[in-house]
């Protein structure tokens with residue numbers, strides 16, 4: 367029987383609660399689909415600072431590199447707000463992304479039909495469903511470029527540099543084209559090629575790459591137009607590929623369209639398919655320990671892990687279908703509406719597990 371080694375970075379705040387439910391669902395899915403999972407815990411963030419003095423111990427990096435995939439809850443909280451910048455929990459997060467070489471960030475923005483009313487957009491704009499995948503370059507561009515603060519004509523000045531080389535663009539481009547091939551074969555590349563040299567290289571490289579993917583329909587949008595189109599007509603998008611800074615902004619915009627932060631998963635991949643999977647929300651210190659956190663974003667992160675790192679697409683489908691089904695009747699407080707049953711974190715995990723079997727039976 368196939369076995370997968372997963373490192374769990376439960377983290378801080380609600381992290382341990384939501385990861386606990388995701389593990390429960392993964393175990394149930396493994397049982398149904400005939401594989402096993404071995405878990406190793408490792409420390410990241412505030413809990414790592416408490417135990418070792420640093421947010422990212424070397425042991426954590428070693429454990430992650432030795433595993434098939436990594437599941438992260440969330441890190442951070444007021445307890446560690448007085449730490450110096452390079453020793454804050456969030457520094458551990460940036461550090462682990464770098465250490466694992468996670469250059470591609472995948473953020474689906476999906477609206478589940480029962481949660482359509484949670485979207486700030488009118489239902490005629492959203493249509494029957496919204497399902498966009500944003501592929502963001504994660505380790506290059508302006509966040510990693512040359513920067514400085516200096517004095518100019520007697521006043522303080524500062525600069526940051528946006529730089530990409532062809533290899534970096536091709537690498538993220540391939541992830542996006544491959545993703546488009548697995549979906550609706552439609553890819554939108556987003557840049558600012560009317561102004562920036564780095565964007566002109568981006569567009570030129572995407573155009574060249576598209577010759578290797580003749581089945582994928584590639585189009586280009588300037589980032590300002592894309593930001594507008596996302597709220598004007600989100601249905602036009604399937605896969606979007608863009609740079610680090612544009613992706614940071616557009617993926618937050620797209621996730622807001624879905625209306626609920628407790629529902630959104632993400633994946634970060636390196637070139638050998640090792641991935642770190644995590645909900646997009648933070649550690650929610652305001653509700654930590656109350657047993658009311660929504661575990662569905664983390665459970666959906668496990669579905670992404672099964673699809674993109676472990677090559678278990680049927681198991682991924684089963685989890686996603688179970689979540690879609692459970693939302694018809696069962697809600698944690700953050701997504702509760704009248705007429706549904708309000709449940710705790712653990713009860714939501716149990717409800718998804720109970721449906722895994724049923725959903726498989728639907729085929």
Ligand code: NAD
Nearest residue numbers: 440441442443627628647648649650651652653659660700
């Ligand atoms: P947050 O996402 O933790 O919380 C924002 C709001 O959403 C809160 O009201 C919270 O209760 C609610 N919320 C978030 N997730 C929820 C869930 N699963 N179920 C129900 N409600 C949920 O953002 P924040 O308050 O700005 O940050 C809190 C801490 O998390 C900070 O220390 C921040 O640095 C950290 N953070 C970590 C990550 C990460 O680990 N990837 C991401 C963002 C923020």
